[in-house]
Amino acid sequence: MPVTDVITSPEDLTIRVIADFAHPVDRVWAAYSDPRQLERFWGPPSWPATFTEWDHTVGDHAQYHMTSPQGEKAYGSWEFLEIDPKNRFVVLDSFADEHGNTVEDLPAMRAEFVFEPTEQGSRLTTVSSFTSLEALEQVLSMGVVEGLTLAMGQIDAVLEGLRAYAQGKGTRTELLSDTHVRITRLIDGSRELVWRAHNDPELIRKWMLGPDGWEMTTCEVATAVGETFHYAWAPVGDVEGQPFGFEGELLFVDEPSRAVTTERMAGTPGPQTINDLNLFEEDGATLITTVIEYPSLEVRDMILGTGMAEGMEMSYARLEELLSA
Template identity: 55%
Template sequence: MPITTVDRDTEALTMTIVADFAAPLERLWDAYTDPRQIERFWGPPSYPAQFTRHDAAPGGRSVYTMTGPEGEVYHGLWEWQSVQPRHFFEVNDRFAHADGTPNSELPTVRMRFTFEGTDEGSRVTTVSYFHSLDELEKLLEMGMDEGMTEAMGQVDAVLADLSSFAAGRATGTEILSDTKVRISRVIRGPIEDVWRAHTEAGLVRKWMLGPDGWTMPVCEVAINVGQRYRYEWEEAGNGGNRFGFEGELLEAAAPYRMVTTERMIGAPGDGTVNEMTLATVQGGTLMTLVITYPSVELRDMILGTGMADGMEASYRRLEREVLATAVA
């Protein structure tokens, strides 16, 4: 059990949990900032969590659910206040409604997570700040301290499973729900360069090509919120085989988050909403793309096209032809 101490201070209105791990500091930090990893331990074993958003940047948000043994679902969110990579981050942890909006009828807890290296590995100190004694007692009655203790007891297994999250693994696809899919890839390169590679037309043309043998004759990027973009691809030597996508930039917070709409040019029906989040992790930059489809049928049809394989080919080209050059 990694928990070293649990201290409840009714005068300072805080609860402090200290946990020690036999893992490097960078590995522990990544476990908290990678949505694929934190959802494996944030909820107690009988209430597993699922994160559909996890920004890990000042001003960002994390949106998660915990599902109980009888199928009951509880919604929560983090409002990110401050971050110093590999040292600390602070969030407001709130209950939420099903649509991800805050539930103001239930208490909000300010939480500060501090990370440090130790002789044996690393340590995280979690301090929860409450607004009143009544609020503290109410959340303790709801099982907050037991839940966190049970949840953190799962961290060791996540830290030991390095291979599942290491740089160099192929693009991963996870079905989150009937309409949501999460695509993840650790890209070998600094977050600023990965962001530029997604937002500068000259760089996009070099790598966002899918399998070999395709070109990108049209590459109109969207820089500011409200602008539209348009990408078209053509198979080399076959001018008749051409397709493209277009959409609008809905949100942008460089170099961490970008939200766009997307639909195939000329295709009927609704398109998708794509939420891309970048985070600095050991080995490079974690790219997380959550795609929301209008229907399960469209989700399955697109996944069946081999989309992930095409994306993996593009990310390998990004590392080889754009990021390697930038580092050199």
């Protein structure tokens, strides 16, 4: 996690965030001055950002929105006030409506980004300044510090490149909060192929199997918002275990990059999770990222304790073999 300190100062009406990177200033600057790289980490894991306009020139603007797991959009706007390439830039960061117009009754902030070299790589200091204590407190109550910290936790994959970040490291599980977990796995293959493998029943039956000795007995896929899915498995032959399954509803889809579903054990009222699947392709490989929201810490630990991640790795290994063939 690159964020090393967050300092809130009611006296100065500022929020200061310090992040350290094992990369030179040039690389970090490039990530913040390219909207395609920036949108990969600007929004929190379950609210990814999309920049729809970008003119990195003093006096001009950037427009973006962040999309929730249910498909709701929160809009924002940057006005570039100062730019000193590879050293510093300053924006007026405002809440906006869907047309890019500033929402006047929500607080705007002056955000200064300062890039400095260090012995280990570089440091980014972001200082957000507010016009009143009420504005500062309103933004804090909206969870901006937690959201920014989680968002910054995604930048390593951007700075390192997907292969250096994830290749050969298997399925990785990160605890983001008491109720959020991020699971990542790099697959050699295009995003379109990985998407198809998650949505074509014939392909799903070949890889989504978990441990050896199990077969998929039900594979009903949801492809449109509001549809439900149902997957079920059973042991084969002398393999021990009880048949089980999962079911849920497709909440949001953006083919071929994102799908959000609810999930619970089939035939039960819950507990229910929200699974946010995102696919990003770079250099012929696709990073599968699934952010899971649990209803409680206890449910999170119970489900992780079942060996879920190990089973996912077995399935992903099959997926990689399938796509390579």
